[in-house]
Amino acid sequence: MSNTPDSVVRTYTEQHRTAFLDDLAAWLRIPSVSAQPEHDEDVRRSAEWLSAKLSGTGFPVTEIWETPGAPAVFAEWPSDDPEAPVVLVYGHHDVQPAAREDGWSTDPFEPVIRDGRMYGRGAADDKGQVFFHTLGVRAHLAATGRSAPAVHLKLLVEGEEESGSPHFRALAEERAGRLAADVVIVSDTGMWDENTPTVCTGMRGLAECEIELHGPAQDVHSGSFGGAVPNPATALARLVAALHDPDGRVAVPGFYDGVTELTETERALFAELPFDEATWLRTAASQATAGEAGYSTLERVWARPTAEVNGIGGGYQGAGSKTVIPASALVKLSFRLVAGQDPAHVQEAVRAWAEARIPAGVRHRITFSPATRPCLTPLDHPALQAVARAMGRAFGTKILFTREGGSGPAADLQDVLGAPVLFLGISVPSDGWHGPDEKVELDLLLKGVETTAHLWGELATALR
Amino acid sequence: MSNTPDSVVRTYTEQHRTAFLDDLAAWLRIPSVSAQPEHDEDVRRSAEWLSAKLSGTGFPVTEIWETPGAPAVFAEWPSDDPEAPVVLVYGHHDVQPAAREDGWSTDPFEPVIRDGRMYGRGAADDKGQVFFHTLGVRAHLAATGRSAPAVHLKLLVEGEEESGSPHFRALAEERAGRLAADVVIVSDTGMWDENTPTVCTGMRGLAECEIELHGPAQDVHSGSFGGAVPNPATALARLVAALHDPDGRVAVPGFYDGVTELTETERALFAELPFDEATWLRTAASQATAGEAGYSTLERVWARPTAEVNGIGGGYQGAGSKTVIPASALVKLSFRLVAGQDPAHVQEAVRAWAEARIPAGVRHRITFSPATRPCLTPLDHPALQAVARAMGRAFGTKILFTREGGSGPAADLQDVLGAPVLFLGISVPSDGWHGPDEKVELDLLLKGVETTAHLWGELATALR
Incomplete structure (x- = not known):
């Protein structure tokens, strides 16, 4: 040499x-x-x-x-x-x-x-x-x-x-x-x-959000009141279910504003990587892939923004059953962001989207953690x-x-x-x-x- | 006298x-x-x-x-x-x-x-x-x-x-x-x-059901995998959100089979009761009424069957945040039943409805408690x-x-x-x-x- x-x-x-x-x-x-x-x-x-x-x-x-x-x-x-x-x-x-x-x-x-x-x-x-x-x-x-x-x-x-x-x-x-x-x-x-x-x-960047919904002042009997007052856990589930459209896109209006789309060059280079779905699924401890239509798994995790539930809770979660309408329910959401998205804009969009969907008689508290660009x-x-x-x-x-x-x-x-x-x-x-x-x-x-x-x-x- | x-x-x-x-x-x-x-x-x-x-x-x-x-x-x-x-x-x-x-x-x-x-x-x-x-x-x-x-x-x-x-x-x-x-x-x-x-x-009768959905084998990082694997908490929220139609009716096919409808006589007698909504809401500790369209509050709680979330939980529910896709999520549902409904039939209907809606890659466990007619x-x-x-x-x-x-x-x-x-x-x-x-x-x-x-x-x- x-x-x-x-x-x-x-x-x-x-x-x-x-x-x-x-x-x-x-x-x-x-x-x-x-x-x-x-x-x-x-x-x-x-x-x-x-x-x-x-x-x-x-x-x-x-x-x-x-x-x-x-x-x-x-x-x-x-x-x-x-x-x-x-x-x-x-x-x-x-x-x-x-x-x-x-x-x-x-x-x-x-x-x-x-x-x-x-x-x-x-x-x-x-x-x-x-x-x-x-x-x-x-x-x-x-x-x-x-x-x-x-x-x-x-x-x-x-x-x-x-x-x-x-x-x-x-x-x-x-x-x-x-x-x-x-x-x-x-x-x-x-x-x-x-x-x-x-x-x-x-x-990717990160915006995290906690949404707490409050219904009755305390847990109330689901026999006496079930079917006639708003259930905050149901309202919360409806909110979460509305996070994505049927194509797996985040359905919050304005969420994709400014997103830098993948170039064909970068997609082609990603596609050259020796990706093996079975291996990837083992790493993900998962049984199937899922996500936004029209994108590969690598594109979904690297180059597309997401909305995920990190935690959800409300009402009775112990053994057996307790027939209550819960007083409150809470969800922790995290949004991964990609280049071009402004975390503050995303936070505002999420807040507006959520507040527009909260039913009468349900109070709410929405809090955001400091975001990462x-x-x-x-x-x-x-x-x-x-x-x-x-x-x-x-x-x-x-x-x-x-x-x-x-x-x-x-x-x-x-x-x-x-x-x-x-x-x-x-x-x-x-x-x-x-x-x-x-x-x-x-x-x-x-x-x-x-x-x-x-x-x-x-x-x-x-x-x- | x-x-x-x-x-x-x-x-x-x-x-x-x-x-x-x-x-x-x-x-x-x-x-x-x-x-x-x-x-x-x-x-x-x-x-x-x-x-x-x-x-x-x-x-x-x-x-x-x-x-x-x-x-x-x-x-x-x-x-x-x-x-x-x-x-x-x-x-x-x-x-x-x-x-x-x-x-x-x-x-x-x-x-x-x-x-x-x-x-x-x-x-x-x-x-x-x-x-x-x-x-x-x-x-x-x-x-x-x-x-x-x-x-x-x-x-x-x-x-x-x-x-x-x-x-x-x-x-x-x-x-x-x-x-x-x-x-x-x-x-x-x-x-x-x-x-x-x-x-x-x-x-009313009562059928209680617990639905547990399992996604990844353990909680996985929502940065590394978010957007590309099924999230069981999201899947569960979608299931719960699909429980009711926009009119507040339970959307489980077959749920209303056999329901004895209120007679006009009974509705008229209910209407004679000195019902005061403000007083009732205080008892319910609630800020608003809600429920099936076309029925009064008393009719909703006395004479109409319901589906309510008694508890929901999955992933991280503690203070602060933890950016995970949860391994599992659980909901406890209770269905109040009215005359004419057969609890066993309702249980079968709920099971079939839920199983048809669980996405690929998500495993489930559905259990029913003994029902009350x-x-x-x-x-x-x-x-x-x-x-x-x-x-x-x-x-x-x-x-x-x-x-x-x-x-x-x-x-x-x-x-x-x-x-x-x-x-x-x-x-x-x-x-x-x-x-x-x-x-x-x-x-x-x-x-x-x-x-x-x-x-x-x-x-x-x-x-x-």
């Missing part, structure tokens, strides 16, 4: 593999479980460990950013090119809870390498994916002979992602000046599978193409495109910074996020190193 | 008033709460007290009938006319729980007379109404000069009515020979109000006219007709004995059944004595 930049990166990565894995294992040993107060000090230790490691990597600026909860780590490495674009990498250093008795084969906080995989809580979500950036930037310098990256590089690694990022948006707003970037790279997702490297182009980077965006090229160089194969059906704090960065969000996730579904025996495939982890080693040059060129 | 039978009855009743009330008070002092095991012995004491009292009244046969739960009291007084019709009176000697701290002004088991009312648990429901039969039959003999009643009189006073009569049907079936009667008189209901004496002509005695039935005449003689005013919207064990007697069931209830809505400060109006209680004093002669004539 000639001494091309790609082969230099590969060789550099191989040479530093052992030390890199030893370092990652050391980080995984810190049980930075943000959801468990007894690990508060471990989360802080994790932040300090990462900050020191980033200094050692060469970042001239590393800071611990306090929040009312767990601390985040910020690092910055200015480019030697003053015209270089600014790139902000997002990840998190906290992890999900884990205990041996949850079904782990080994101690979740004592990482082991077995069959080419490193097992340990956080190996994939998200320490492994944050960590490949450290060796990646060194490989980038080694391959290009530069003394500083081709982009102005910033890292923000938060400590509360597994607890719902309660202070993340406030942190981003407060530090917006320091975080300002031309593009955000989120390293906290995954790719299709081991053999199908993909780039995620967006996540959708985010989407168009396929032809130069930064997205740069990510795909960097990944293609590392994997040596065609890169396809996915989206995520879920919603995440990345959208806050898009919102606050006004920058497009790209997803560079080098993890696979079998990595077991949040479950026992979480692992990372070492080969893929090193592809992550290589991808980021190529990425800064690709982005510098693409965004010039 | 001349020495007519009616005046003899009135005089006899007045003469025995004090002893009668003292006796009732003694019975009310026995806290025969069938729902509370610590009162098991009190329930037995109550049965023994009543049995002894009935012997003292003159019933030649009095027996304690054991059940797997609380004992019932049976008494029999053969007529001196061998051709006389056989009448079975039904009541119960157990009472609802009661404690001073529930809001009673005085000890619930230490009866007091205040402002022409006797306060105490069971005063109206149902000891008072059982007890007026004791003085009533003596007044009947005194007024007619007979040594035995004009009808062959049987009394069955159960001890588990306030606990749902779990052994009543089995008892009735086992003792069907002893209980055999031409007509059943139930003294466990009420009349319209203090100024409007009424006879109840029927009760409706009962109705036509207005022109001679026994019903006899009850109305007896009541009219006691009250000196026109007797109107009502029904009960609820369901009760009386239907079991209709079923098992094949005899029409009539309701002689001399209690008013303000008597506070099941609540604190339960009371009986002494004037009405004595009208009950007079009514039963007239009833046996009226029935003997009517059924000859």
Whole structure:
């Protein structure tokens, strides 16, 4: 193999593999479980460990950013090119809870390498994916002979992602000046599978709503009053039943306003993915697919907005029977949103739709939780193409495109910074996020190193 | 006043008033709460007290009938006319729980007379109404000069009515020979109000059903899978929403098969009742009426079958939100039935209707509880006219007709004995059944004595 930049990166990565894995294992040993107060000090230790490691990597600026909860780590490495674009990498250093008795084969906080995989809580979500950036930037310098990256590089690694990022948006707003970037790279997702490297182009947004209907002042006897007063549980069921039309479309007027429709190009690329319905149904623990007519399963979960009941309740739910007309009933709805939809507009539409359908004699309370915006980077965006090229160089194969059906704090960065969000996730579904025996495939982890080693040059060129 | 039978009855009743009330008070002092095991012995004491009292009244046969739960009291007084019709009176000697701290002004088991009312648990429901039969039959003999009643009189006073009569049907079936009667008189209901004496002509039946729908094998993430798998809570809501048509009629095919429609005569008599919607809504704790188009509120609760949700539940119902597609959802439905409807047919119809509407990929479980039949005695039935005449003689005013919207064990007697069931209830809505400060109006209680004093002669004539 000639001494091309790609082969230099590969060789550099191989040479530093052992030390890199030893370092990652050391980080995984810190049980930075943000959801468990007894690990508060471990989360802080994790932040300090990462900050020191980033200094050692060469970042001239590393800071611990306090929040009312767990601390985040910020690092910055200015480019030697003053015209270089600014790139902000997002990840998190906290992890999900884990205990041996949850079904782990080994101690979740004592990482082991077995069959080419490193097992340990956080190996994939998200320490492994944050960590490949450290060796990646060194490989980038080694391959290009530069003394500083081709982009102005910033890292923000938060400590509360597994607890719902309660202070993340406030942190981003407060530090917006320091975080300002031309593009955000989120390293906290995954790719299709081991053999199908993909780039995620967006996540759905989320609007959540609770509707409570009140009928009689207290539960009343269904013999004495049944058939002659409004039943709030029935009224609620009618509301929920009216959420969708017979084609599975959300029937709330105005709900689809502004929706960015899938392009034929993106549909064609989705269709190239090796989707197997039986496998997907197993993952979904479901017996059948369902949903909006005219769309494939992947299109439904990635690119179409939805309305789902997350919970419903009212009246007597215990054993046996109790012949009452319930005093009240409640439904928790969540709406996944796609690019082009405005959460505030959706909330207003849902409220108007619901209020118009509540029968006489039934009082209501409709409350919305803070919404999460959708985010989407168009396929032809130069930064997205740069990510795909960097990944293609590392994997040596065609890169396809996915989206995520879920919603995440990345959208806050898009919102606050006004920058497009790209997803560079080098993890696979079998990595077991949040479950026992979480692992990372070492080969893929090193592809992550290589991808980021190529990425800064690709982005510098693409965004010039 | 001349020495007519009616005046003899009135005089006899007045003469025995004090002893009668003292006796009732003694019975009310026995806290025969069938729902509370610590009162098991009190329930037995109550049965023994009543049995002894009935012997003292003159019933030649009095027996304690054991059940797997609380004992019932049976008494029999053969007529001196061998051709006389056989009448079975039904009541119960157990009472609802009661404690001073529930809001009673005085000890619930230490009866007091205040402002022409006797306060105490069971005063109206149902000891008072059982007890007026004791003085009533003596007044009947005194007024007619007979040594035995004009009808062959049987009394069955159960001890588990306030606990749902779990052994009543089995008892009735086992003792069907002893209980055999031409007509059943139930003294466990009420009349319209203090100024409007009424006879109840029927009760609705009851079929209860639980429908459980299962979607994913466990709750799954609504971001990853929302919009692409069936949601059992949504499916359940659609089922419930389809229960009624836009006119408020139950939309289950076959549900109305056999329904005995209201006659114009009965509608006209219902319309004579001094119904006040505002007052009724207060009782119903509701802000509006609702229901089947084309029927008044009283017609809806008394004479029309219904489908009501008693409880619904599925997914996350706690505080905040949890973005899941629930694994399952459940609804408890109850159907009130009217004369002519067959509970088994309704159950089959509901099952077929539900099963036809469950979407692919959703499994279901539908279970029915034992049903209660409706009962109705036509207005022109001679026994019903006899009850109305007896009541009219006691009250000196026109007797109107009502029904009960609820369901009760009386239907079991209709079923098992094949005899029409009539309701002689001399209690008013303000008597506070099941609540604190339960009371009986002494004037009405004595009208009950007079009514039963007239009833046996009226029935003997009517059924000859």
